[in-house]
Amino acid sequence: MIEKLKEKLGDIIKDIKIHNDRRIYLTVDRNDLKKACEIIFKDMDARYQIVSGIENFDNFEILYHFSFDKEGGIIVSLKTFIEKERPEIESLTDLIPGIAWIEREIWELLGINFVGHPDLKHFLLREDWKEGHYPLRKGVKTDGREE
Amino acid sequence: MAEKNKKVIVPIGPYHPLLEEPEYFQLYCDGEKVIDAEWIAGYNHRGIEKLSESKHYDQVTFLVERICGICSTSHPIAYCNAVEDLAGIDIPERAKYIRNIVGELERLHSHLLWVGLAGHFLGYNTVFMWAWKYREGILDMFEMITGNRNHYAMLKIGGVRRDIEDEDIPVLKKTLSEVKGKIQMLTEAVLDDPVLSARLKGVGILTKEDIKNYGAVGPVARASGVDIDVRKDDPYAGYNLVEWKVITTQNGDVFDKAVVRLLECFESIKIIEQSLDAIKGKKGEICKEVREIPEGEGIGRHEAPRGEVFHYVRSDGSNRPVRHKIRAPSYVNIPTFKASCIGETISDVCIILAGVDPCYCCTERISVYDKEKNKKVYEFSDLVKMSIEKTERIKKEIGKEGKLWKKLL
Numbered sequence: 001m002i003e004k005l006k007e008k009l010g011d012i013i014k015d016i017k018i019h020n021d022r023r024i025y026l027t028v029d030r031n032d033l034k035k036a037c038e039i040i041f042k043d044m045d046a047r048y049q050i051v052s053g054i055e056n057f058d059n060f061e062i063l064y065h066f067s068f069d070k071e072g073g074i075i076v077s078l079k080t081f082i083e084k085e086r087p088e089i090e091s092l093t094d095l096i097p098g099i100a101w102i103e104r105e106i107w108e109l110l111g112i113n114f115v116g117h118p119d120l121k122h123f124l125l126r127e128d129w130k131e132g133h134y135p136l137r138k139g140v141k142t143d144g145r146e147e
Numbered sequence: 148m149a150e151k152n153k154k155v156i157v158p159i160g161p162y163h164p165l166l167e168e169p170e171y172f173q174l175y176c177d178g179e180k181v182i183d184a185e186w187i188a189g190y191n192h193r194g195i196e197k198l199s200e201s202k203h204y205d206q207v208t209f210l211v212e213r214i215c216g217i218c219s220t221s222h223p224i225a226y227c228n229a230v231e232d233l234a235g236i237d238i239p240e241r242a243k244y245i246r247n248i249v250g251e252l253e254r255l256h257s258h259l260l261w262v263g264l265a266g267h268f269l270g271y272n273t274v275f276m277w278a279w280k281y282r283e284g285i286l287d288m289f290e291m292i293t294g295n296r297n298h299y300a301m302l303k304i305g306g307v308r309r310d311i312e313d314e315d316i317p318v319l320k321k322t323l324s325e326v327k328g329k330i331q332m333l334t335e336a337v338l339d340d341p342v343l344s345a346r347l348k349g350v351g352i353l354t355k356e357d358i359k360n361y362g363a364v365g366p367v368a369r370a371s372g373v374d375i376d377v378r379k380d381d382p383y384a385g386y387n388l389v390e391w392k393v394i395t396t397q398n399g400d401v402f403d404k405a406v407v408r409l410l411e412c413f414e415s416i417k418i419i420e421q422s423l424d425a426i427k428g429k430k431g432e433i434c435k436e437v438r439e440i441p442e443g444e445g446i447g448r449h450e451a452p453r454g455e456v457f458h459y460v461r462s463d464g465s466n467r468p469v470r471h472k473i474r475a476p477s478y479v480n481i482p483t484f485k486a487s488c489i490g491e492t493i494s495d496v497c498i499i500l501a502g503v504d505p506c507y508c509c510t511e512r513i514s515v516y517d518k519e520k521n522k523k524v525y526e527f528s529d530l531v532k533m534s535i536e537k538t539e540r541i542k543k544e545i546g547k548e549g550k551l552w553k554k555l556l
Contacts, residue, residue, distance in 0.1 A: 022381060023232060023446055047375065048362040050479075052459050052472035066456070073381025075446050083430070098361035098482055102474075124189040136197055 001074050008044060012036050025063075027079045030138065033064070036078055040066050041096060046076065049095045052105040055138050059083055060112055064092075071125050088113035091120075109136035154157035154182060157493060159500070172484070172500065174542065179492045184484050187494040199471040204230060204440055207301055207393020207468065211458075214475065216297060218298065220460070221255050222473070223302035228383050229458040230304050234437065242306035242387035244422040248292065249301050249451065250384065251415040251422075257452035258408045258415075259330070265405060265501050269346055270535030274337060281329040284322050291315055305347040306434030316427050320420065329415050334409045345541040347402035351487040351499030353397060361486070362479040366407045367439025371399035377450040389421040401498055440466070451476055495531045 002024065006013065012035060015027035028036045040046045046066035054061040064078040082089055091114035093100050103114040104123040111134035114120060122129055133138070159172040173191065175183040195214060199207050211222035224246060231238065238246075242289060259282040286296045292311055293299035300308050311319075346550025358368045368375055376393045378386040394410045396403040442464040449456045454476030461470040486500050 020232070025444070041321070047359070049455075049457055050362075050472070050474040052470070054461060064458070067381075069375045069380040073300045075381075077446070096360065096362070098363075098479055101478065101482065122189070124192040126189065130369070133328070135194065137287070140197075 001068070001071060001076075002126055004044070005076065008039050009036055011037075013100070013135070022074050023077075024074060025077045025079055027081075030080050030082060030089060032093060033078065033080050034095065036091055037064055037066075038095055038127065040076060040078070044068070048098060049075070051099065051102045053110045053112060053136075055110060060087055060110065062106070062112070063088065082112065087111055090115050091117040093117055110134055111137065157496075159496075163265050174488065174493070174496060175257075176493060179494070181488050181491055181493065181496055184488045186481060186484065187210065193528050194475060196471055199468060199473075201467065203466040207471065207547055208304065209300060211473065212298055212300065212302075215471065217257050218451045218453065218456070219298050219533070220249050220252065220301060221449050222475075224384065225447045225449040225451075225456040226460070226471075227304050228447025228449060229445045229460040230440060230447070231445070232447055233460055233462055235444050236305055236435060236437060236442050238306045238384075239432045240385070241310075241426055241429070241432045243310060243388065244426045245301070245307045246384035247386060247389065247422040247434065248311070248419050249289075249299060249307075251418045252285055252288055252292075254415045254452045255326070255330075255412055256282050256289075258412050259285070261408055261452075261501075262333065262405065265498065268498055268501055270538045274333070277329075277333055279340075281333065281517055284326040286327075287475065288319055288322050291319060300459060303434055305453060306432070306438040308434070310433050311423075311426060313428060316423050320423060323358040323416060323419060327413070330409070330412050330416075334412075335450060337409065342538055342541050344402060346406065347498065348398075348400055350401050350495050351491060352399045353483055353487050357399075357483055357486040361483045363454070363483050364476050364479055365405055365450070365452070367454065367480050367483065368422065369393065370403040370407045372397040375455075377448050380389070381448060383449070385422060385425075386418070387483055388425070389416050389418050401501075402487045438465070441549050453469075453477060454480060467555075494537050 002016065002018065005024070005026065009026070009028075012028055012032045013026050014029060016053065017025040017027075019025065026036075043046055046068050049067050052063045052065070053091070054063070060082040062080050064080075066076050066078070068074045068076065080089070085112075088114060091099075091103055093103065093114075100119065101118070101123060103117050104120060106112050107114055107117075107120055108122050108125050108129070108130040111132070121127070125135075154175045154177050157172075157174040157176055159174065171187040173185040173187065174181045175185075199210055202210055208223050208226060209231060211226045212219045213537060214222045231234075259278045263275040263278030263282070266272065266278065289299060292315070293301050293309060301309060353363070353367065353371045355371055355373055357363070357369050358373045364375065372395055374393050374395045377383075379393050391414045394407050394414060397407050440462050444459070445462045447458045447460075455475060455555055457472075457474040459470070459472040460468050465468045465504050484500065488496050
């Protein structure tokens with residue numbers, strides 16, 4: 001599987017982490033992300049699972065999880081890092097229609113802007129939610145107060 | 148949008164006190180026909196991912212159990228899989244079998260619940276009464292094994308919390324074989340019924356391409372001929388230690404979704420029987436001691452009754468997860484409404500929405516508004532009436548009026 005990914009993605013891959021034989025994490029550059037997802041989702045016919053957004057100390061991290069069900073149940077997670085000063089990334093809604101909800105969710109909870117999303121409005125939070133208040137960020141406590 | 152505004156909007160949802168997932172559908176209709184659909188969420192957002200960051204690893208197992216009352220063991224299994232993947236823990240064999248048993252009992256009770264409600268929405272209340280009555284046997288088994296009829300609290304990182312005693316096994320197997328006979332009868336009655344075929348066949352079709360685009364999982368995908376099942380593809384617990392097969396059908400309509408769910412019940416029974424046999428008369432540990440969780444990340448999944456549950460856990464070496472991402476199967480299954488509802492009639496939408504097995508609240512609260520006059524056209528009861536009338540009409544057309552009851556008795 002690793003060989004196949006290397007062959008298809010070439011130097012798009014910046015880093016490979018093999019956690020075990022069923023979990024592979026690939027780091028890609030923000031600008032190559034769409035291309036990488038297209039190869040994995042369309043050419044290699046993986047199943048789109050979900051996107052996870054994480055806030056680290058000095059950047060945001062987004063993971064796109066794809067599952068190769070018939071090739072040993074391998075999950076390939078594409079990782080990309082976004083600097084805090086400019087939290088935005090290209091939307092993949094035209095590539096994967098099912099991704100629209102999670103992009104809206106990450107936008108409202110973590111404050112990452114998905115450029116090109118056709119309908120980027122509140123998903124889980126109410127419509128009059130305070131602008132610029134992102135509850136999943138580390139500075140916000142569980143009761144909603146900001147530290 | 149200008150085009151949409153001229154049409155009648157049918158709001159479905161968002162609240163019903165019986166069910167745990169408030170959701171709200173807006174159907175844009177032209178006459179009887181649905182031309183577009185929208186979904187509005189967030190009525191019951193509890194921030195579990197955020198809460199999870201403030202609890203230690205063992206507490207999170209019980210927190211994720213509260214995500215859903217119906218799939219209350221699916222989330223803990225996926226979460227434990229994720230943490231065990233992160234820390235590289237291999238659980239004892241006995242715990243694997245016990246996880247199988249709890250996981251499959253949950254599938255049985257959930258599928259029976261679905262069949263019952265689907266029957267109710269089609270005006271077949273006998274099916275509803277029967278399915279829910281037979282489901283009681285499963286809940287009794289749960290009580291015997293875990294002490295609870297719901298929220299079983301069986302899972303723990305490294306294994307399970309309670310053992311199954313040898314003296315309980317004969318009673319469990321007897322209850323299971325009784326339930327099996329009932330499900331057999333129910334399956335035959337439902338699948339051979341010409342009226343149900345007429346109502347469900349060819350309705351709300353999802354193609355393989357729709358499944359791929361929306362990433363749909365579980366019985367929804369398997370009814371369209373996509374044979375994905377995490378239990379087979381990425382084996383965990385003891386699913387590779389027992390014999391069973393993945394059920395798939397090809398048509399992708401609501402009827403096929405019902406067929407998949409009903410036939411899956413028998414596979415679940417097979418798994419439970421084999422697992423009970425495997426632990427009978429043996430002793431062994433049921434849980435590994437886990438002292439600490441190292442730094443790293445882990446992904447765990449479980450095939451819940453509605454499809455794949457996905458948990459991602461990130462650890463920094465402390466006793467609490469730094470990030471815990473949860474994706475329930477309905478998150479990817481519900482968007483398929485866009486593909487399955489459009490072009491259908493309002494009276495069929497009820498069962499198409501039900502076909503995906505979201506949690507049900509939506510269908511109980513249907514009312515149709517005329518947007519221009521801003522007044523109600525239909526109430527929920529009218530819509531159920533319409534749905535039942537359609538069934539009656541089909542019954543008459545195919546000359547099966549009244550025969551169903553004789554057949555069931």
